[in-house]
Amino acid sequence: MSITAAMVKELREITGAGMMECKKALVETNGNIEVAIENMRKSGAAKAAKKSGRVAADGIIKVATSADGKQAVLVEVNCETDFVAKDESFLGFTELVVQAALENQVADVDALNALEVNGKSIEQARTDLVAKIGENIQVRRVQLVKAGDGQVGHYSHGKNIGVVVAATGADEELIKDLAMHIAAANPEYVSEEQVPAEQLEKEKEILIAQAQDSGKPAEIIEKMVGGRIRKYLAEITLKGQPFVKDPDMTVEKLLNAKNADVLEFVRFEVGEGIEKKVDNFVEEVMAQARGN
Missing domain, CATH: 1.10.8.10 (Ubiquitin-associated (UBA) domain)
Known part of the structure; x- marks a missing residue:
């Protein structure tokens, strides 16, 4: 090739x-x-x-939650420029999309685009907006979160990051704090149990290969890799991460102290996976969470 x-x-x-x-x-x-x-x-x-997960498209992450706090929807609607992402017509369209998704409990983009609102489909409304604004606009993704016996809450960092958390035993303030933490720290999983065995095995292989280059004995390498795996799991799991508002305790210790638990979380960031200049929204959220 x-x-x-x-x-x-x-x-x-x-x-x-x-x-x-x-x-x-x-x-x-x-x-x-x-x-x-x-x-x-x-x-x-x-x-x-x-x-x-390089950021590429402009647009907005929009979140809507039900009145009873039992379900929430996140949508990402993309456009070509930041200028259009602030346009009133574009913002109105995104609100229409997220509310339609919530009211109809839709978790599929094709089904969402087919929904009729005010006499026309979401897809037709999108096409009309493209003709009006002159930029490509796409409903990129949608996700529905149901809390079951718990509650949902969310945090939005401007238009760029949206997080929904479903938790049990947590009040509104704690759920928002957890959502802000997820926006800043970007964990992949709730806990170690959710990490796929294949992902863990691949990381282990990489760490072993790196450690072997050190020339240390096999038993030392085994200890080194064990420690690095524990560190890796702490970095990618919500419960293993230091809580952004109090780095002296992990999120797991915080949850235990509150007799709460996280059932699920979803984090969307504008343009994830599409190549573009990267803005450091994570550091912005970290600073805001710590009150800096």
Whole structure:
């Protein structure tokens, strides 16, 4: 397979490694970027592999919750520019979309687009708005969260990040604090039990490969890897992370102290996975959560 300059550029942006290292990794994997990232992490060539969710599209994350606090909906509606993302017609359309999704308990974009509101489908309303504004507008994703025996709550960081949390034993303030924490810290799972075995095994393989380069004995490597796995799990799970408002305690300790538990959370960030300049919304949320 021919290795293009665009492929090398993409791998450089993801890993932070040099051009020649990236080209070599792509040649060795016949152009498979995912395998190249994994191999570079094992060899230590990659400085980071955390840019896979690069922000690309403008738009808005909109959240709506039911009056009884038992369910909530998040939607992402994209446009091409920040200017349009602040336009009243665009904002009105996003409100129409999220309310339609909540009222009809829709969790599928195609079904959402087919819904009729005020005599026309969401898709027709979108088409009309595109003609009016002159930018491409898309309803990108929607997710419905049901609390069951618990309650839902949410936090929105401007138009860029929206979080919904379903929890039991938690009051409104605690749920909002948890949602703000998730907006800032971006965990992947609620707890260690939810981490897929394949993901954990792959991370273990990478850590073992990195540790073996140190030349230390096998028993020392085993301890090193065990410690790093524990650290990795703490980083990617909500309960394992230090609580943003009080880093001296984990979220799990906070929940235990309140006799509360998190059933589910959903976090949307504008343009995740579509290439564009990255704004550091995470640091903004961290500062706000800590009252800075």
